[in-house]
Amino acid sequence: MAEPLARTAGTPVARTTACTLDCPDSCSLSVHRDANGRLVVEAAAHDGLTDGFICSKVRRIERHLSSPERLSRPLRRVGPKGSDDPAGFEEIGWDEALDLIAERMRSASERSGGEAILPLSYGGSNGLLTQDTTDALLFSRLGASRLQRTVCAAPSTAATSGLYGKMAGVALEDYVHSELIVVWGANPSATGIHLVPKIRRAQENGARLVVVDPRRIPLAKQADLVLQPLPGTDLALALCVIRELWRRGHADESFLERYTSGAEELRQRADEWTLDRAAATCGVAANSIDRLVELYAASSPAVIRCGWGPERNRNGASAIAAIVALPAVAGKFGVRGGGYTMSNTGVWRDAGLRDFTAGWNARQINQNHVGRALLELDDPPIEVLFVYNHNPLMTLPEQERVRRGLLREDLFTVVFDPVMTDTARYADLVLPATTFLEHEDVARGYGQMVIHRTRPVIPVHGESRSNVDLFAELVRRLGLERPGDPLDETSARRALLGETDRSEGPEGLAQRFERRDRIEPSVGTTPIQFVDAFPLTSSGRVELCAEALDRAHPRGLYRFLENPAATEEHPLTLISPASRHRISSTFGQLDRSLARIGLHPDDAAARGLDGRPDERVRVFNRLGEVICGVRIDADLRPGVAELQKGLWSHHTANGRTSNALVPDHLSDVAGGACFNDARVEVEAV
Ligand SMILES: Nc1nc2c(c(=O)[nH]1)N[C@H]1C(S)=C(S)[C@@H](COP(=O)(O)OP(=O)(O)OC[C@H]3O[C@@H](n4cnc5c(=O)[nH]c(N)nc54)[C@H](O)[C@@H]3O)O[C@H]1N2
Numbered sequence: 001m002a003e004p005l006a007r008t009a010g011t012p013v014a015r016t017t018a019c020t021l022d023c024p025d026s027c028s029l030s031v032h033r034d035a036n037g038r039l040v041v042e043a044a045a046h047d048g049l050t051d052g053f054i055c056s057k058v059r060r061i062e063r064h065l066s067s068p069e070r071l072s073r074p075l076r077r078v079g080p081k082g083s084d085d086p087a088g089f090e091e092i093g094w095d096e097a098l099d100l101i102a103e104r105m106r107s108a109s110e111r112s113g114g115e116a117i118l119p120l121s122y123g124g125s126n127g128l129l130t131q132d133t134t135d136a137l138l139f140s141r142l143g144a145s146r147l148q149r150t151v152c153a154a155p156s157t158a159a160t161s162g163l164y165g166k167m168a169g170v171a172l173e174d175y176v177h178s179e180l181i182v183v184w185g186a187n188p189s190a191t192g193i194h195l196v197p198k199i200r201r202a203q204e205n206g207a208r209l210v211v212v213d214p215r216r217i218p219l220a221k222q223a224d225l226v227l228q229p230l231p232g233t234d235l236a237l238a239l240c241v242i243r244e245l246w247r248r249g250h251a252d253e254s255f256l257e258r259y260t261s262g263a264e265e266l267r268q269r270a271d272e273w274t275l276d277r278a279a280a281t282c283g284v285a286a287n288s289i290d291r292l293v294e295l296y297a298a299s300s301p302a303v304i305r306c307g308w309g310p311e312r313n314r315n316g317a318s319a320i321a322a323i324v325a326l327p328a329v330a331g332k333f334g335v336r337g338g339g340y341t342m343s344n345t346g347v348w349r350d351a352g353l354r355d356f357t358a359g360w361n362a363r364q365i366n367q368n369h370v371g372r373a374l375l376e377l378d379d380p381p382i383e384v385l386f387v388y389n390h391n392p393l394m395t396l397p398e399q400e401r402v403r404r405g406l407l408r409e410d411l412f413t414v415v416f417d418p419v420m421t422d423t424a425r426y427a428d429l430v431l432p433a434t435t436f437l438e439h440e441d442v443a444r445g446y447g448q449m450v451i452h453r454t455r456p457v458i459p460v461h462g463e464s465r466s467n468v469d470l471f472a473e474l475v476r477r478l479g480l481e482r483p484g485d486p487l488d489e490t491s492a493r494r495a496l497l498g499e500t501d502r503s504e505g506p507e508g509l510a511q512r513f514e515r516r517d518r519i520e521p522s523v524g525t526t527p528i529q530f531v532d533a534f535p536l537t538s539s540g541r542v543e544l545c546a547e548a549l550d551r552a553h554p555r556g557l558y559r560f561l562e563n564p565a566a567t568e569e570h571p572l573t574l575i576s577p578a579s580r581h582r583i584s585s586t587f588g589q590l591d592r593s594l595a596r597i598g599l600h601p602d603d604a605a606a607r608g609l610d611g612r613p614d615e616r617v618r619v620f621n622r623l624g625e626v627i628c629g630v631r632i633d634a635d636l637r638p639g640v641a642e643l644q645k646g647l648w649s650h651h652t653a654n655g656r657t658s659n660a661l662v663p664d665h666l667s668d669v670a671g672g673a674c675f676n677d678a679r680v681e682v683e684a685v
C-alpha cells in the first residue's frame, strides 16, 4: 500500500491514478500533498477528454476522506437497528468481525442453503476490481442468491444491446465535429462535465443544440430548441419524429436496406404517433416537434447524447430503443461526430475480460424488489445480507419496504463502506472500506473509451480494507479457496484482463497494462460509427425491432404503456435527477442543509406556496411522505416536481427521501427502476 506523500516544500511528488466513481468521464488524476500537507487532486496532464480539469467533488475529496462519518475500524451493533445514536455501535477487531461473518454465513447455508445469503452491491465504485471479482468467487461458491443489478442502465443496456449489440458510441471528444447536438434526457453540466466545453466548441463552430428534458437544464440556456416533455413520454416523442422522418421523405432508405432489419415493423409501430397525438401525450407544442424533425433531417454530422432520464419509467427500454433508432432511420452514421452516444462500455466487449460470475446459477433477485425480497421470500428467506458499494436504503425504490426489511431482527446485515451511511445504521456489523485513492483498481469509464490502472496514492485510512482483500479473506476463512484463485489485487487484475500466454501472438490486455497506465480499445478512443464500429448483434445489422426486446415487452416493443400511478389525488410527477455535489448518495454526508423540493411557480401558487426559506411542505402519495423545504423553479415544467437523487436522511425533516415515494413497478423490458413514475401531491405543513 502507499507510502505517505511527500510533504516537504519544493517539488511535490505527484502520483498518477484515475477516478473510479460512477461517472462517464473516467478522469486520470494527479495527486500530491502541498507544502501545508493539504491533498491536491487535479487532472493528470495526458487525457483526451478531461482537458486539464476535474469536478469539484474530487478536487475537494479530502473533505470526504477525513469526514467524521469515515469509518476506521469494524463496528458491531449493540443498540437498536436504525438508530442514529453513535453509542449503538462498539468497535471490534477484524478477526472477531470476520469470524462472526463466516459463522453466520456457514450456519445460514447449512440451515437453509446458500440462497439464504444475498450480496447487495452496486455502483459506489465503478472500479472493475471492487465488484464481481473475489466477491463473486465467495458468493458463487456459497451458492448465494444473485442480485440482478437493475437500478440503473438495465433498460438502456437491453435497448442498445438489442438494436446495436452495444456498439461503441460517438466519442464525447468528437462532439466538437457535430453540426447538430441533441442532448436527450442527460444533464452533462452535473453528470459528465467534460462534454460541456465540447458542446460549447461545436457551437462556436456553428453547431445547433437541442435539449429534450422536462427541466430547462443549464445547457438549455444556450440551446436553439428546447422540448420539455412530460417524464415517461419520450417514446411517443421519438416515435413521432421517426414517423415524420419517413412521411416527409427524410428516411435514409439505402442505409436502412443495407444495414438494418425490422425497419418496416418500426415504421408501422411509429405510425400512430401523429404530431398532434404526440404533442398531447408529451405536453409539448406540435411545432417544436416539427422543428426537431426538420433540424435533425437537415443536419449532418448530427449526434444524440442520450442520457438515463428517459429510461427511468415504465416505457424506459422502448423509449431508449426509439431514441437510438433515430440515427439509423435518418442515416446519420458514417461521419465523425454523427450517430449516438449512450454508455460506451461496449468497446471492451471483445477484449476478453474474465467473467468471475460465470456458472453462478442461483436464485435471482431484482434489485428494485429488495424490500419485497427481505420481507416476503421464504424459500429460503434471506438470513444474511451483505451490502457493499451501495447505499440501498437511500437509492432503491419503495424505501419504506427496504427499511422494514432492514429492521427485521432475524436478519444479519453486514455493511462494508468507507463511511457510515444511512444503510449502515441498520447493520449488525459495519466494516471500513478503502476508497479508490487507497487501493489498486482498474477504472473503465462509460463515456471516455479508456481503461486506466489506478494505484493507491494515499495511505489506507485506519484499518480499512479493500473489497478484493476482504472477500479474498472470507473465501479463505470459509474454506472455499481453489488452486490458482486470484486472491489479491494484482492477481485479480491480471486474471480480469485475461492473463494468457500470448508470447506468440498479439499482446494481451494484461501484458499491455503491465507497462502502461492507460489502455485503449482495439477500435481506438474515437471510433466512427459504421466506419470503425459496427453493430455487434448476431445478424451484424441494426435490429430496429429486436426480437428479444419485442418478446420481453408486455405489449410488444415500442407500444406505449400508460402509467397507472397517475391519479387526481397525486397529480405531480416527481423526478429525482443527479446533483452536481454528489455521485448518487456518495458525498451526501458533507452537506447537511434541508433539501427543498422544486416546483414550477404555477404549481407552487396553486398550493399557496411561495418558497420562503422557512416554508415546510409534505410531499406525499400512497407509499409515504417526505417533509422538506420548497424551491420555486421556473426551469421546471408545470406538473413536474423535483427532489434530487441521493439525499441522506439528514436532508429532510422526517428522514425520508424521494425513494419513499417511488413505486417499485418495473420498466417494460429488463426489470428497470421507474423512479420518475412517482406521482405525488404537495401541501404546506
Ligand atoms: N454529479 C453527478 N454525476 C453523476 C451522477 C450523480 O449522481 N452526480 N450519477 C452518475 C450516474 S449513476 C448516472 S446513471 C449518470 C446519469 O446521467 P444523466 O442521465 O445525465 O442524469 P440524470 O440526472 O439521471 O438524468 C438526466 C436528465 O433526465 C431528465 N429526465 C428525467 N425524466 C426524464 C424523462 O422521462 N425524459 C427525459 N427526456 N428526460 C428526463 C432529468 O431532468 C435530468 O436532467 O450520471 C452519473 N454522473
Ligand SMILES: Nc1nc2c(c(=O)[nH]1)N[C@H]1C(S)=C(S)[C@@H](COP(=O)(O)OP(=O)(O)OC[C@H]3O[C@@H](n4cnc5c(=O)[nH]c(N)nc54)[C@H](O)[C@@H]3O)O[C@H]1N2
Binding pocket: 022, 121, 122, 123, 124, 125, 130, 151, 152, 308, 312, 388, 389, 390, 391, 392, 394, 395, 396, 416, 417, 418, 419, 421, 433, 434, 435, 436, 467, 576, 577, 578, 583, 584, 585, 586, 645, 646, 658, 659, 662, 675
Ligand atoms: N430516486 C432516485 N433514486 C435513484 C436514482 C434516481 O434517479 N432517482 N438513480 C439511481 C442510479 S442512476 C444509481 S447508479 C443508483 C446508485 O446507488 P448506489 O450504488 O447505492 O450509489 P451510492 O449512493 O453512491 O452508494 C454507493 C456506496 O458505495 C460506497 N463505496 C464507494 N467505494 C467503495 C469501495 O471501494 N468499497 C466499498 N465497499 N464501498 C464503496 C460509497 O461510500 C457509497 O456509500 O441510485 C439509484 N437511485
Ligand code: SF4
Binding pocket: 019, 020, 021, 023, 024, 025, 026, 027, 054, 055, 056, 057, 058, 193
Ligand atoms: S467524478 Fe467524474 S468528473 Fe469528477 S473526477 Fe471523477 S470521473 Fe472526473
Ligand SMILES: [Mo]
Binding pocket: 022, 123, 152, 153
Ligand atoms: Mo446510475
